[in-house]
Amino acid sequence: MAGVMRDLEDLVEPEALTGSVSYRLRLLQIAAYKSFEKTITGFGAAPRYYGMLKLVQANPGIHQMRLAEAIFLDRSSLVPIIEILSREGWLERRDAKSDRRVKRIFLTDEGQDKLARLEAEVARHEAVITDGFTPAELDRLRGDLARIDANLRGFLAAPNVEQSA
Amino acid sequence: MAGVMRDLEDLVEPEALTGSVSYRLRLLQIAAYKSFEKTITGFGAAPRYYGMLKLVQANPGIHQMRLAEAIFLDRSSLVPIIEILSREGWLERRDAKSDRRVKRIFLTDEGQDKLARLEAEVARHEAVITDGFTPAELDRLRGDLARIDANLRGFLAAPNVEQSA
């Protein structure tokens, strides 16, 4: 068992990688996503769209276009996702009265119930990831991640990137 | 300018998301990758395989199979990547003498030179991400990320996941 892990033991991981925050983030995200999908089953396609479902819950009736922007997707890419989650009973589209072009997205009652149960699974997985951290350490870590987030948003929003120095 | 950012300002982001380490990791990785690709140009396909190139540099002659495992790819998925990076002059494959089935992967001399220049760009990007962090805070953050990494590795290596509680 764990053949990969054993094989990797004698792999030289250069400090340029292990010491790099962006590289760490990349590998961590891959590993976290893998364990997430491995742990949480029985919810159809929803787990990978958990964040989106929570956004809809917190912003009931959000315009489809705005939802796409919020999760950094093209509006066309969101269509099949909405389609699947509607078919699975999580979401529903309703026409906006003010502007007949837009669709407003809502959780169904069934979606609300299922999301509550999914959330418990997500919390269980979060506990695995943060095992051994004290509440104070977790607060600190969240703060650090938020700082990096702010750095990145500022950088990506900057008009020209050619010479940032 | 920055239309998306303005639109997102009045979006409600539930605490279940902003407070979740795994969700943060996911969004951060996406943003970091975007800014990475936006910043670092003129190196062909190499930037996205920077981590792999550094692994080859630190493990010259690594077997193709083992390299695939190290970056969590199927061996078949690595083939076209090696192909591209060879065509662009970064890598070369050599037959292993001991076992004529295996190919050993090396950086070319040109690859060594170009990687040194690429590394400087990567360092510049890393500085953007970690802007405002003191060296002590950075050490602390790297330690925290390493702890999460250890948690995930232990969890993914565990034989059965059905009931982790």
Next chain:
DNA sequence: TATTGTTATACTCTATAACTATA
């Protein structure tokens, strides 16, 4: 029989462009 690299193939996720209906 098992393993390494390869190929053929398919699947998932995403974006671009064009279409429609509204505005």
Next chain:
DNA sequence: TATAGTTATAGAGTATAACAATA
């Protein structure tokens, strides 16, 4: 003219299965 949602289509990136060469 511009915008929201949709559709058609294509491009990455990945995995699975089958193959040849070798162990």
